[in-house]
Amino acid sequence: MKRTVELAEASEVALPPSFAPLLIEWQRHSGRSGLPWQHTRDPYLVWLSEVMLQQTQVSSVLSYYPRFRARCPDVQALASASSDEVMALWSGLGYYSRARNLHRCAQVVVNEHGGVFPRTAEGLQALPGIGASTAAAIAAFCYGERISILDGNVRRVLSRLLAFEGDLAQQGPQRALWSMAQALLPEAPSLDDMTAYTQGLMDLGATVCVRSKPLCERCPVQSICRACASGQTTRFPIKTRRLVRRFENWWLLLVRDATDAAQPRFWLARRPPTGIWAGLYCPPVYADELSLTAALPAAMQARLEPLEPVAHSLTHRELRLHPLLLSVKAGQEPSLPPGQWVGASALADHGLPAPVRLLLQSMST
Numbered sequence: 001m002k003r004t005v006e007l008a009e010a011s012e013v014a015l016p017p018s019f020a021p022l023l024i025e026w027q028r029h030s031g032r033s034g035l036p037w038q039h040t041r042d043p044y045l046v047w048l049s050e051v052m053l054q055q056t057q058v059s060s061v062l063s064y065y066p067r068f069r070a071r072c073p074d075v076q077a078l079a080s081a082s083s084d085e086v087m088a089l090w091s092g093l094g095y096y097s098r099a100r101n102l103h104r105c106a107q108v109v110v111n112e113h114g115g116v117f118p119r120t121a122e123g124l125q126a127l128p129g130i131g132a133s134t135a136a137a138i139a140a141f142c143y144g145e146r147i148s149i150l151d152g153n154v155r156r157v158l159s160r161l162l163a164f165e166g167d168l169a170q171q172g173p174q175r176a177l178w179s180m181a182q183a184l185l186p187e188a189p190s191l192d193d194m195t196a197y198t199q200g201l202m203d204l205g206a207t208v209c210v211r212s213k214p215l216c217e218r219c220p221v222q223s224i225c226r227a228c229a230s231g232q233t234t235r236f237p238i239k240t241r242r243l244v245r246r247f248e249n250w251w252l253l254l255v256r257d258a259t260d261a262a263q264p265r266f267w268l269a270r271r272p273p274t275g276i277w278a279g280l281y282c283p284p285v286y287a288d289e290l291s292l293t294a295a296l297p298a299a300m301q302a303r304l305e306p307l308e309p310v311a312h313s314l315t316h317r318e319l320r321l322h323p324l325l326l327s328v329k330a331g332q333e334p335s336l337p338p339g340q341w342v343g344a345s346a347l348a349d350h351g352l353p354a355p356v357r358l359l360l361q362s363m364s365t
Helices: 004-013 019-028 042-054 057-071 073-079 083-090 095-114 121-125 132-143 152-162 171-183 191-208 290-295 344-349 355-364
Strands: 246-257 267-268 310-313 318-328 339-344
Touching: 019 191, 042 057, 042 095, 042 132, 073 095, 083 095, 083 344, 121 132, 132 191, 132 355, 152 171, 152 191, 246 290, 246 355, 267 344, 310 339, 310 355, 318 355, 339 344, 344 355
Parallel strands: 246 318
Antiparallel strands: 246 267, 267 339, 310 318
């Protein structure tokens, strides 16, 4: 009953009928057209780009997408790649659960769907790691399905367009806004129309209707934007729940075998399958300095060299990494947590968190 009321209230909001035509025309003349994942109907490539772009800037994805595509040009290649290969390709892009889900989803598509992606948003959303907005993007771009995306950028665009008063920290208003997004779709669109409309939503949110200083004078729908008309653009979208961030200190035991000074090796352990940096390679992590030093013989404790702490931001946490360097020679290694030696030249073949990769690279030269 509650959801019926929410959707009924959404249907009572007057929606501007000119929104879709204005957006399509603008995208074709002024939208982005040179991105490497555009101009394709291949669901694998659209899916890959959409996953990479989740909570990640286009500038970052531009350097990862070609390299990933070169190694895994199709879903069969991705499915057959090892987990380490996939994580190494993703290393530094962040939000590593995306890479794990990407790999698992590729295997499901190959093993259970004969390597063919479902042709509807509903079918796509049944695959591991593909949410409603990503499924809609694939279905709209590749198959012309009349369905709207609603990622963070699009929620901002539509909230301002409609001066939407619902609190998007709550599920009810999110569903109501999604209903409005569906109602704003172009009528009986061609495949090219759905491509332009969907890309237009992305482009408008990414380049014009930005978070803090929207460029309203450049907006193709300024004349029908209710937030702009009321001078309250930055008030929308409304989201009352704030992200609670935790601050943690991690101590890293950075063991370097410098027997060959030109090719040092580092002791790396695989992180647990869940939690921060799940499944990636990392120096052994300790909760505090005392725990780290207690794991070493007294003679080696005296040889620990503290390095400059590194600050690293995650979605819900602020990490402060405290690396302690221990240089050893072959045969003099302490008793270490399970792991393996990795040479400096092989670091690129292992999935490493971005700050760890930079740290190890700095110790390799």
